[in-house]
Amino acid sequence: MKKLFLATCALGTITSAAASADESRWPKWYLGLHGSLPYVADNDLERGGVNVGEASFDSGWGAGASLGYMPSGGSSGGMGSVFDALRLEFEYRHAENDIDSVSTIPVLTAGDLKLNSYMGNIFYVIANDSKFKPYVGFGLGYANLDMNAPALGATGDDNVFAYQGLLGVYYEPDLIPYTQWGVGYRDWE
Numbered sequence: 001m002k003k004l005f006l007a008t009c010a011l012g013t014i015t016s017a018a019a020s021a022d023e024s025r026w027p028k029w030y031l032g033l034h035g036s037l038p039y040v041a042d043n044d045l046e047r048g049g050v051n052v053g054e055a056s057f058d059s060g061w062g063a064g065a066s067l068g069y070m071p072s073g074g075s076s077g078g079m080g081s082v083f084d085a086l087r088l089e090f091e092y093r094h095a096e097n098d099i100d101s102v103s104t105i106p107v108l109t110a111g112d113l114k115l116n117s118y119m120g121n122i123f124y125v126i127a128n129d130s131k132f133k134p135y136v137g138f139g140l141g142y143a144n145l146d147m148n149a150p151a152l153g154a155t156g157d158d159n160v161f162a163y164q165g166l167l168g169v170y171y172e173p174d175l176i177p178y179t180q181w182g183v184g185y186r187d188w189e
Contacts, residue, residue, distance in 0.1 A: 028070055030178075036062035036186075038095040040113060045102065053104035055149075057113065060097030066090065066121075087123040091139065092116075099149055111149030117162055117188075118142050131173070135184075137166035164188040 040057040068089035099111040119141035126134045143162040148155055168184020 030068045030070065032066035032068060032089070032091075034062075034064040034066065034091075034093065036064070036093070036095065038062045038097060038115070040097045045104075053102050055102050056100045057097040058100045060095055062093060062095035062115075064091060064093035066092070082124075085125050085127055087125055087135070087137075089121040089123065091119045091121055091141075093119070111147070114146040114148070116144045116146075119162065119164060121164075121166065123166065125170070131171055133170040133172065133180075135166070135168055135170065139164040139166065162188065 038060045040060070042054050042056045044051050045053045045055055066089045068087055070087050072084035093115070095115040095117075097113050099113070119139040121137055121139035123135045123137035126136075128134075139162075141162050142159065144157055144159050146157040165187040166184060167186075168182055170180040170182040172180050
């Protein structure tokens, strides 16, 4: 494979933490749980520098956790500086996609691609007075890609530098304090 493109749509991201009575809506530290539907673009297969076909992948599943820090304590509205709107986070994510087909092999090919990533993310949360908080972000880190396709002679893993772009929106329900639900998009390479 020359290049792996992974787009993740995070569904039902939950972020929660405990707070002391003197802090604002949010404490400074938080924990997050993530579920996702990763998509892997079709990839060229090469053997000895020669293109031998193309692999396509099924939609997969992913899960992860994060530990983050909000310098402002998540106070909404009236954020004084850009620094107050930042969110810093360490994230672990696991994702799996099955191989759907390979162009040079007419039958369904058994195999899968697994990803384990460790990312440092920085988010900019756009301040407003609503319960919906849009964000943009960027992450850098390390990933382990594990391909298991014995019929193709493609087994093994590779450790790579990774980066991702993040875009989405959080919702803060009043009925569940210290919780955010979010939907987002991650473009990972």
